[in-house]
Amino acid sequence: MARKRKGEKVDGWMVVDKPLGLSSAQVVGRIKYLTKAQKVGHGGTLDPLASGILPIGLGEATKTMPYIVDASKDYAFTIRFGSSTDSDDLEGATVKSGGRIPLQSEIEAALPQFTGTIEQVPPAYSAIKVDGQRAYKLARDGETVELKARPVEIHRLRLDAFDADAGEATLFVTCGKGTYVRSLARDIALALDTLGHVSMLRRLRVGPFGLERAISLEKLDELSHSARAVDYLGPITTALDDIPAVAVTEPEADRIRCGQTLHLPTAKQGTIVLMCGDVPLAIAENTDGTVKSLRVFNM
Template sequence: MARRKKGIKVDGWLVIDKPLGITSSGVVGKVKFLTKAQKVGHGGTLDPLASGILPIGLGEATKTMPFIVDASKEYAFTVKFGTATDSDDLEGEIIESGGRIPEEAEILEVLPRFTGSIEQIPPAYSAIKVDGQRAYKLARDGELVELKARRVEIQELSLTSFDADQGEAAFHVTCGKGTYVRSLARDIARAVDSCGHVVQLRRLRVGPFSLKDAISLEKLEELGHSAPAQDYVSPITTALDDIPAVAVTDEEAKRIRCGMTLLRPEIKQGTLVLMDGDVPLAVAENTHGTIRSLRVFNM
């Protein structure tokens, strides 16, 4: 006899407006406690010193997690010029100070260098693995961490305000997966012959999820298991909005649930969402007319 899963069966996406000072894993733990959901996971780490959008997958929505992790993101961030830290944010120790405060015109002049496809070296304090160990653990142990440059995509980068007296500039960025805002801030400062670090970071959007969809942990705790709390849970398919949906027959649905393939040569190749009526059945891949399931939902 199969072991019965603990918790309540809840399937969908809950978008949390993460406060400062808590880890993404900490948010997952709180959501799991408050919702009693059987399975909970987050769609992309947000540092403790950052706030904003943290998509939380509940139940079967966790199977769509890769599509959220790989989605484009928007951030608002503030850079303090003249001082650098070993973590490129407020949390680290100062490693350079006394740098010059650039003019606003200088900042605007270098921004085009950081749009499009660019190479970026991740911060030493990052979750990237080096010889099987997380870079941030090695850095905390005092080891010199040398990470290779990676290509990332910056769709849009703009200066939103500049305070010369404070030596701070605020930016808005839209970027692809794998982009480190801390590295972007560090490199902008270097480009204007200074140094700098992030003093404020807020994530405004992840894929289809924005602040208008979000709920705070305090509000979630207040609502508990009441009906209004369900209003904040988005369908599983929200994470799959950009993927073509294909309706299947009852017989085809049975085949997919049994791990079998479908022959549909008339359908365009690529990733698909198979729909059994109004219910998502699976994420699948169509290769030369043969459809194979990648993730099957137990709805």
């Protein structure tokens, strides 16, 4: 992709390998500064104590954000057995200690009950709103936070390593939207009649975005001196890879831009991406051949 010129719009996806210690909002701020994009957002929060894939949408790509937030995700995480914390990770204070270290065979035997659709109570330190306030704010203020269990999808879960001396197990999980890995680690430990919390969390994939496409903030800082940070932008349609694309003519594109509907009886039913040549035009909904735009791209 060509480098950004003065006054040029910046549209696309940038995949950042977020380092430890920074919040997702801080990474967004850094990318906005480096690229000078007017609109920037991230596709799924990573805690400061987590590293890995943080998809950043710039410009018109922010209109595709819901499709990334709802995408499945891969994580590597380590459970430290023997103690629990109020945040279910290293950031919080120790609540209980003295739990036993399970056997590797016990861990492996417990994992099948955590695959498929499971009920999960989010951590008290989460961004879920309770009576209009974020749960983590209430928890930090010393209030008791009671969150309801909700169904989440665990597609794959396996044990990758076990260190009995350290009392730690490292696992890999593929999960659906709304899953809290900290809760998963806590619940696995409880199922083993012990205590546990996350000591390492790294996100390996978000939807179509994996580590092979990621760039570090250090590399972006280097590129910013030559105004080449935007060279690492991917197309906005990357987030829509699973949605069928339908080609339209320029006159049809003009109708969509004006808020009108199209009659496309042969197009696939449901959500589609309208393309005018190589340029994405809109995310649209096709109902019995009547196509109405949901999000129109200003490209």
